[in-house]
Amino acid sequence: MTRSVFVTIARFAVAVAFLPALAFAQYPNKPIKLVVPYSPGGATDVIGRVLAQALSTQLGQQVVVENRAGAGGNIGAESVAKAAPDGYTLLMGAMTSHSIMATLEKGSIRYDLQKDLVPVSMAGSVPLVWVVNPDLPVKNMKELVAYAKANPGKLTYASSGAGAPQRMCAELLRRMGGSQLDMVHVPYKGSGPAMTDLVSGQVNTMCETVPASIGFIKAGRLRALAVTTPQRISMLPDVPTTAEEGMAGYEVASNFGVAAPAGTPKPVIDKLNAEIQKALAKPEVQQQLLDQGAYATPTTPEQAQARIKAEIDKWAKVIKDADIKAD
Missing domain, CATH: 3.40.190.10 (Periplasmic binding protein-like II)
Known part of the structure; x- marks a missing residue:
């Protein structure tokens, strides 16, 4: 092999190696679909639309909300779980409800919350x-x-x-x-x-x-x-917490977050997380959420994953102990 041929092959190999990184650096280069697995007007939809508007401005690409209601949120969640893992189809999920359904409807849902979806960030808490x-x-x-x-x-x-x-x-x-x-x-x-x-x-x-x-x-x-929150809330400042009422550890909230199909490249997850963190740090976005009764709760992907696992474990025990059945 001549030196010139060797150099050509080496340059080609380097170029190929950098193609994925280049593609990620250009992400997103087309609109992103944010699936809300419920009808318009609910908390998941409201939080999703506030976030989509902020992300559209920041990313320079339209983030389009698509409502895919049915089966208690499972139809929309499943559609995202089975979508291409390229960062262009995301789930705006009611993570507490999905965590409950992971046990309550384990025999009927056709996706695994922890295996088929990867958390990007928590977004809001009601x-x-x-x-x-x-x-x-x-x-x-x-x-x-x-x-x-x-x-x-x-x-x-x-x-x-x-x-x-x-x-x-x-x-x-x-x-x-x-x-x-x-x-x-x-x-x-x-x-x-x-x-x-x-x-x-x-x-x-x-x-x-x-x-x-x-x-x-x-x-x-x-x-x-x-x-049922760790601290008193600004919307009802005169109402005590369950902890103040002598019920330490009795905490329940309805948590919402963004997830992507499993296998979505980490650079894409990290880019989305950074943009969500940026959006939820804006006072105007926080106020928009607060106007709808939700508090902004951005996290890292790892923190979101840990929170979802904790919710699944918590509600699985409650469902088992109470022998709760799906409707």
Whole structure:
């Protein structure tokens, strides 16, 4: 082999080696699809649209929200899990709900949350609050537990579905209350009808998202007992935390994040993560989320992965202990 041929081959090899890096450096060079696995208007959709708008400006490419609702979010999540791992199809997921479904519907869902998707970043968190109909004679969480113990089988609690974070929040209370509180679950198809019956007194209590309940709380139509967050929240500053009510470790929130198909190159994940971090650091973006009842919660991909695993493990135990079945 002549020297000139050897040099030519060497240069070609170097060029080929740099092609992937060049492609990643140019990412994105076309629009990105952000799949929201629920109908328009919910928390996942709102957070997704706020983030998509900010990312479109930062990346110089349109981030298009596509709503693919059905099967409790599983249809849209599955479509992303099976998409090409090139960074152009992403999931705006309700990670708490997906983590619950990973156990609750393990036999029917056709993707694995931890194997078929890779976290990019958490994005937002919606806090939950325990509320009661004002006619119920309880003023705090200790009184709620005491009432449930004194009236076995009489205290009714609503939820927006068998596998919803609201249901899991109540199941945690049943166990933390000691001797598995005898409370009657009344499932609804969504927070709207659940709130309607709670306000009218058809059911007694509920652990609900702050955005869905805050209007009723401020109007005096529901009484807030405690928020299930580590610290008090700015939306309800006068409402104590469950920890303040003597329930250390009782924390529940509905968490949302962005994920990509497994196999998406790390440089693409890192680029997306950096841009999401940048977007969620902007005061105007934080305010847009807060206006919808969500707090910005950016993380590294590794932190997001750890959080999702922790949620899966946590809810798997609750589902098993309570023998919860899918609707």
